Amino acid sequence: MAKKFNQKKGNIFVFLEILSCEGGIQSYVRDIFQAYQDITNSAKPDDSFLELDILLLRDGKDCENPYQSKSLNFYYFKSQSIWLGRLKLATTLLWFLIKKRPQQVFCGHINLAPLVQILCVPLGIPYTVLTYGKEVWKPLPNKYQQALKQATKILTISRYSRDRCCESNHLDPQKFQLLPCMVDGDKFIPGVKPIDLIERYNLQGTKVLMTVARLWSGDPYKGVDVTIRALPAILQFFPEVKYLVIGRGDDQPRLAKLAQDLGVGEKVVFAGFVPTEDLVKHYQVADAYVMPSQEGFGIVYLEAMACGVPVLSGDADGSAEPLQDGRLGWRVPHRNPEAVANACIEILKGEDKRCDGQWLREESLKIFGKVAFTERVRQL
Secondary structure, X not given: OOOOOOOOOOEEEEEOOOOOOOOHHHHHHHHHHHHHHHHHHOOOOOOOOOOEEEEEOOOOOOOOOOOOOOOEEEEEOOOOOHHHHHHHHHXXXXXXXXXXXXXXXXXXXXHHHHHHHHHHHHHOOOEEXXXXXHHHOOOOOHHHHHHHHOOOEEEEOOXXXXXXXXXXXXXXXXXXXXXXXXOOOOOOOOOOOOHHHHHHOOOOOOEEEEEEOOOOOOOHHHOHHHHHHHHHHHHHHOOOEEEEEEEOOOOHHHHHHHHHHOOOHHHEEEEEOOOHHHHHHHHHHOXXXXXXXXXXXXXXXXXXXXXXXXXXXXXXXXXXXXXXXXXXXXXXXXXXXXXXXXXXXXXXXXXXXXXXXXXXXXXXXXXHOHHHHHHHHHHO
16 A cells, blocks of 8 residues: 655745844735734644745844744844855755755745746746835846746735736736735724823824825835925814824935925924834824825725724825725825825815724724735635
8 A cells, every 4th residue: 555645745935034124025924924823823733734934034043033833934044245145045945945845935025036936947846926016116127027927926915016017027917916915903903092192292182194104215205295285275274283204214304394395394293213013002193194105005004094093095006905996095196285185184074984983994904904814825
């Protein structure tokens, strides 16, 4: 009688860095790890969930890692020499491919895709490339385009990000699968306006518009300047409005000068950097979340809505997903101060169903909450 062959092949993930820095893609991948842990923790002993080997190029063993477990094995390749780190990662990946013959390799960044392609294709091992946003929105050099074209699948967060990547790099949209971002409804919750923040930012008796964004001069698409330009028109209807801007960067002096030049300097509050764990209280102090931007998705819109805060976004980007094509919020031309002003005035009047905080929270969590995200990961 033939010996029964063990069919439980694992998967391999290859990333630049996940644990040593903060950012949208890092948060997204950590959510994937958490979902996978939840799936394996709830599995029956005989369920054949796959073991994951996770290779990290720029993270070191000294990084705090809450995801290490019996189903998630992490390998670190941080080195003072960039090329030495890449060589160690490449040789380890090749050894794993030959020894373990994984079911699939997930490449966590376009910059690693050519390496994954070179090693996987000759061995007949399928690979998926994870894309997040603007890193694939422009025409890529040929070696990156070829790595995407030879991938079995391309994973991305929104229709918008998929379409821009396809248009710029001549890719087949059928190759893409969507895994939208998620929001933790246990962490982001509605609440009364925190008194300490009202006092800290001098917001007594005000209506608060809020944006969370990096204030970088080379990355002005978040629309903070557009919202500042919209303030004079908003103040005609709601003179008590203040605009709370959370984030830091070298563009802040320009934005502050713009506010002064428009006569609304005292109405704009630059809060600077706010730790992730303090963001919930800041959402709770807001009457509207305003970011007329160009996003690949826009997790901040989900965070605001989970806190019961109405939202405004741009109308030609990935925010169509979290705002459900405008059903849950206002989508306006992202460089149009007049459109931003008109939408903010509507929001502050509070007469639209999209201002119902409890409804906003329920509808956003229904599609983008932890349960829905975990089920998508299970299916993938």
